[in-house]
Amino acid sequence: MLTKTLQELADYLGGVVRGDGLLKVNGLAPLEGAGPDKITFLANPKYASKVADTKAGCVLMVPGGESYGRNVIEIANPYLGFAKLLTLFYTNPHPALGVMPEAVIGTGVTLGEGISIYPGAVIGNNVTIGNRVVIHPGVVIYEGVTIGDDSVIHANAVIRERCRLGKRCKLQPGAVIGSDGFGFAPDGTAYYPIPQIGIVVLEDDVEIGANTTVDRAALEMTLIKRGTKLDNLVQIAHNCQIGEDCMIVSQVGIAGSSRIGNRVTLAGQVGVVGHVTIGDNVVVGAQSGIPGSLAANGYYSGSPVMQHKEWLRVMGNLPRLPEMRKKISELEKKLAEFEALLAKE
C-alpha cells in the first residue's frame, strides 16, 4: 500500500498544506466515511459544512476555505486534485506481458516496446502498435491499423482496416472503430451499397465508450480530434468531424458529414442530423434533436432545439396547453355574446 505525507501530496499537486505536513495517508475516501489515514476532497461548496464532521486526515479544498481545524491541502481545483490522487494511489502501471501465447499476430506487424497483447486478440497484417500499448483479449485489429503509444484497447473492441489511433487513446470493451458507413444508392428497385473506402482517425487522448460505434468515411476520414471523450453506445456516422475536448454523452447519435466544434458537450441521447455544423463551446441538453447548424457558445435544448432559456419557458407552459385551449373557447363564446349584444343595440 502506497503511503505519502501531506507535504509530498501537496508538492505533487502543486498545492499548499495548512496543518500537519508530515501526516501520512494511504488512500482516498468520501467526506463521510473517511478515516484519519485517508485524504478526502471538497469540490462542491454545498457540502462545506461536512468538513466539520469528517474524520479524514486531510481535505483538499480551494485556497481560503474553512478548514474547521482539519489538515488541508489548498489547491485551485480540488476535483482535479482528487482525480490525480486516485491515479496515484489506485492505478498501477500495466506490467509488460508481451505477446501472450494464444494471441494471433499477422505478418508484417510492428510491435513497440513494453506492450501486452492478451490471449484471444487477433492482430491483422501490417499493423503498427506503439510502445506500452495494451490489447486485451478478444480484440480484433484489421490489417494496416496504426495504434499510438500508451493506448489501451479493452476486450472485444474492433478496429477495422487502415484506421489510425493516436497516443493515449482508450477504447472500452466492444467499441467498434471503422465499421462501414451507412451509404446506399437507390437503383430504382433496391439499394446498391456504396463502398466505404475511407478510414477513421482518432487523435491523441481520445476515449471511446463501451459498444460505441464510429463509422469509416466513404472516401476520406471520419475524424475525432485530440482529447475528445465519447461515452457508451454513441453513434458517429461516416465523414463526421468532432473537434477537440468534446464530451459526447451516452446514446448520442451524429449523422453523416456533420462537423462539431471544439469543447462541445452533447448530453445523453441527443441526435444531430447530417451535414450540419455546431460551433465551439456549444452545450446541448439531453434528448435534444438538432436539425440544423448551431452558432458557437450557445446552450440549446429541445427537439427541435431552441435556446435553452427559451426551451425552459416553453416547457414550463406546455402543461397549460389544455387549459389555454379551453380559455380560448370561453373567450370566443363571450365575444360572440358581446357581438350579439352589440348587434341588438
Add this chain to the structure above:
Amino acid sequence: MLTKTLQELADYLGGVVRGDGLLKVNGLAPLEGAGPDKITFLANPKYASKVADTKAGCVLMVPGGESYGRNVIEIANPYLGFAKLLTLFYTNPHPALGVMPEAVIGTGVTLGEGISIYPGAVIGNNVTIGNRVVIHPGVVIYEGVTIGDDSVIHANAVIRERCRLGKRCKLQPGAVIGSDGFGFAPDGTAYYPIPQIGIVVLEDDVEIGANTTVDRAALEMTLIKRGTKLDNLVQIAHNCQIGEDCMIVSQVGIAGSSRIGNRVTLAGQVGVVGHVTIGDNVVVGAQSGIPGSLAANGYYSGSPVMQHKEWLRVMGNLPRLPEMRKKISELEKKLAEFEALLAKE
C-alpha cells in the same frame, strides 16, 4: 420428444383439468394453428372466442372461462403457465462440457461443478465461477470476477475486473459489465480521466440484454438488484443503483448516481438524468425524459415527464397549436374593433 398427460401438466402447474386428463400432448402452439397433440393458452380475454375454433388438445385458461367443449387446464395465470410449459417442453439442461480445449484459463481460477467453458473464452486470473455456469465462446472475464451458480454468459460478453454476478444471472451476447464510468475532471485546457476504481454488482436473477453496457462505479459499486431485467442496448452509468424486479426496456439510458426503486418499468428509449431518485412501482412511458426525482407509484410520460394522464391531454391538444394561435389573433383583432367602437360611442 417429451409427452405429458393433461393431468401431469395440471399437477406441474398447480392447475385443474376440465375434460380428458389422460390426453397426451407433446408441445405448445398458438390458439390458431395448434393441433390436437398441442396445448395452447388464452391469456387475453379479447381472444376468448377463438377457443371455439382451436384444434388444440387443451387450452390453459383462468378458472371459470368458457371452454367451448375443449379440454381445459384452469390456472390463475395462464400466461405464466404457458411460460412454464415452454420451459418444460423446449429447454434442455445444458450438458456439462467442462473447459474446452481452446478456452484460456488464467491462474488461481476456481471452477464449480458441471460448468461449460467454450472455445475462445478467456478467463482472467483469480476468477471464481460457480456450479453449472455456462460461458460461451469469445466471452472475456477480467481478473478477480465472481460469477454465481447457474449463470449463463453468452458469446462475446465482457465482464471487467472484480465485478460480481449473483446466481442465475444471464448476459446476452455483447453485454459489457464494468466498463469505466464516464468521469473526467476539466483541468482548464483538457479533460483529466478520473480512475474508476469501483465495481459492478449484479444480484441474483439479473438479466442483461445484448450489447447493453453497465459502467463500474468511480469508488464503490454500481448495483443492480435481484430479479431486474435489462433489455438490449441499455446504458447504466457509474454509481447507479437499480432496485429489485425492474424492467428496463431497450435503449434506456440512466445517467450517473441515479437510484431507481423496486418494480420500476422504464419503457424504450427513456432517459434519466444523473443524481435523481425514482420511487418504487413507477412506470415511465417510452421516450420520456426524466429531469428530476419521481415519487413512487406514479405513471409518467413525456420529455420532460409529467403525469401520464396530463401528458395525454397535452399531447392531444398539441396539434391544435397553430389553430389556437390563429384564434388568439382573431380574438385580439375583434377586441380591438370593439375598443374602437366603444371609444367612438
Add this chain to the structure above:
Amino acid sequence: MLTKTLQELADYLGGVVRGDGLLKVNGLAPLEGAGPDKITFLANPKYASKVADTKAGCVLMVPGGESYGRNVIEIANPYLGFAKLLTLFYTNPHPALGVMPEAVIGTGVTLGEGISIYPGAVIGNNVTIGNRVVIHPGVVIYEGVTIGDDSVIHANAVIRERCRLGKRCKLQPGAVIGSDGFGFAPDGTAYYPIPQIGIVVLEDDVEIGANTTVDRAALEMTLIKRGTKLDNLVQIAHNCQIGEDCMIVSQVGIAGSSRIGNRVTLAGQVGVVGHVTIGDNVVVGAQSGIPGSLAANGYYSGSPVMQHKEWLRVMGNLPRLPEMRKKISELEKKLAEFEALLAKE
C-alpha cells in the same frame, strides 16, 4: 492500379460519353480536388456550377447537363454510377483463405467453396456456410445456423442458434443476431423468463450495422426481408417483421411483434411501440415516437407522430407558447373590463 478509358466506363455503366472517350482514368475523387486522371460526379444540381472549376478528367452527370467543356459520361443516376465505379476501382474480391489454423470448427459443419474463416472465429456444430462466405476473427456462430453464399460476417459479430441468413448478407462488427427476446411473465412476486425458442431470419442482401441487435422470436421467427439495411445500434425486438428494401437508421428501436412494410425509412433514434403496423413507403423523421399503426405512403414526424407537414406547423408555433399564454391573459383581462363597463351602462 486499375486504369480504364471513359468509353469503357460508359459501357460498364450503360452511359454515354460526351468528349474524349479514349481518355484514361484510374480512380474517383470529389468535384473539388480531383485531378485529370480521376473521374468525379455531379448528383446534386446545387453544385452544378462547380463543374466549371473541376480539374477532373471526367464528370458523371445526368443527360443534358452543362458540361462547361469537361469530358462527361451521361447517366440517368450519377450517384449510383459513382457507387458502381467505387466498387470497380477500390474493392477487391476477398481471397479465399480457407479455414485458418486458429479458427474453431464444430462437428457436422458444412463449408462452401472459396470461404475464409479467420483465426479466433468459433463455428458451432451443424452450421452450414455457403460459398465465398467470409467470417472475420472473433465471430461466434452457435449451432445449427445457416449462412447464404457471399455473406460477410465482420469481427466479433454473434449469430445464435438456428438463425438463418440469406445470400450476400453483411454483418458489421459486434452485431448480434438471435439474442433472446425480452419476454418475462410476472408471477406475482418476480419475473419468470419465457423461453425464446424461435429464430431470426435475414433474407438475401440484408445488412446489419455495428453493435445492432436483432432478437429471436418467442415461438416462430423475427424476419427481416430482402434488401433491408439496418444502421448501427438499432434494436429489433422479438417477433418483428421488417419488409423489403427498408432503411432503418442508427439507434432506432422497434418493439416486439410490430410489422414494418416495404421501402420504409425510419430516421435516426425513432421508436416504434409493439404490435403495430407501418404501411409501405412510409418515411418517419428522426427521434419520432410511433405509438400506433401508420397508413402507407405517409411522411410522419414527432413524438407522438403526426403528418410531417402538420408537425412542422406545430413545431413552428411551439416557441410562441409563452407569448400565447400571455396574450390569453390579456384578452381575459380586457374582456373582464368590457363586461364591467357593459354592466355599468
